[in-house]
Amino acid sequence: MHVMAGVLLDARGHVLLAQRPPGKHLAGLWEFPGGKLDADELAVVGLVRELREELGIEAVVSEPLIRVPWRYGDRSLLLDARMVRRWHGEPMSLEGQALQWCDPAAVDPAMLSPADRPILRALQLPAGYPITPADVPPEAFEAWRRRLVESMEHGLRLALLRFPLWAPGRVRELAAAVLPVARVQGAHLLLSGDVAGALELGNGVGVQLKALQLSSLEERPLPWSQLVGASCHDEAELARASPFADFATLSPVSSTVTHPGATPLGWPAFQSMVEAAAVPVYALGGMTDADCQAARLAGGQGVAGIRGFW
CATH class of the missing domain: 3.90.79.10 (Nucleoside Triphosphate Pyrophosphohydrolase)
Incomplete structure (x- = not known):
């Protein structure tokens, strides 16, 4: 129907x-x-x-x-x-x-x-979903606090705080430090896999679930007031995301510096998978703002990325 x-x-x-x-x-x-x-x-x-x-x-x-x-x-x-x-x-x-x-x-x-x-x-949701670079050292806390505040004051409305070199508690501290600005600006900050941290920080902070976390879920991990994203790589993972997540990223659409050995999906496969998905989907992998129109034409919400957004 x-x-x-x-x-x-x-x-x-x-x-x-x-x-x-x-x-x-x-x-x-x-x-x-x-x-x-x-x-x-x-x-x-x-x-x-x-x-x-x-x-x-x-x-x-x-x-x-x-x-x-x-x-x-x-x-x-x-x-x-x-x-x-x-x-x-x-x-x-x-x-x-x-x-x-x-x-x-x-x-x-x-x-x-x-x-x-x-x-x-x-x-x-906005058309762009920036993800923080993976190589940021813990000493850059204050620089990134200022950068996030400035970005939100200039229109950033969604971002994934992914700092694999930091202790999870330090990432939570960064989110807490910029959360008052996020709430005023109507922006959402997501933690990478840290459901407990998102629950602790409350409205304005969500979580980006990893594929392994997604496979073990039995119910939505956060209230509706906090966004849940899902990291997906194929149609099966997108189908798994729909009962629990507000949106998904699908990767890699193009070749990336961070995952040089991964085979890109390409736009036709991306479009085919998005058509079967029941959540908004961001194209991830080698994306910049310039790819947003292609993602929209393929049925996506927009683009997510690292190097092309900061």
């Missing part, structure tokens, strides 16, 4: 959510408005029709945001989310559903239907 979802953003950057009415599957949970395509109906045409029937507007559909394959019991669906920044008319409830405009950053994923949560995360 191919289901279209419209991500309507108003002039304030707020997004429109609709509540599933009583008597429907997942009643009471919130979702992005839209509905099922008719047979042989084009995706954009179907979304415009659904928004007309549901909200009474004539929508101007823009770029794709994310496609989410999902299963509810024995039912499978493809939830295809497209951005909508312009429309004619005023959205109103025509099917008995409650409506609300929300700041995307303030929406609790727990209030959404499970298939809609990856759409929210794709809307919340």
Whole structure:
């Protein structure tokens, strides 16, 4: 079943959510408005029709945001989310559903239907995901504290603090030192594999799970208010990530200096794996800001990287 979802953003950057009415599957949970395509109906045409029937507007559909394959019991669906920044008319409830405009950053994923949560995360997450270099010595603590603060003040909204030469406690100290700025700026800092550290530091600090950690999980390791990323290298790991993670990195897409012996996936394989993934996916491995458009065209959230970002 191919289901279209419209991500309507108003002039304030707020997004429109609709509540599933009583008597429907997942009643009471919130979702992005839209509905099922008719047979042989084009995706954009179907979304415009659904928004007309549901909200009474004539929508101007823009770029794709994310496609989410999902299963509810024995039912499978493809939830295809497209951005909508312009429309004619005023959205109103025509099917008995409650409506609300929300700041995307303030929406609790727990209030959404499970298939809609990856759409929210794709809307919340930036296109770039910088990772700190692996060769940074512990003596560079103060330099990196200043660098992170300055970067967040200039727009950095997501970063992985990966310092393999440091003791885990020292990485936590760095995160704690810059956390007040992160919270003011709405930025998220992730620790590499350190779930306990993220729990200790609280909102604004998440965790990037390693593939081995991902394989042993039985439940989400952090509250919804703290981001969980997953390091993935193939389709099976991406499938494993979807119940627990808010997003994933997929690597290596291109050749890298840090892993010269690894065989690159290339963009066609990246696209194929992303199409089967139910979370936003960053391309990792030899990436710079210049590769962001290619990642987006392949269905990714954007790009993650080390040397190309600092």
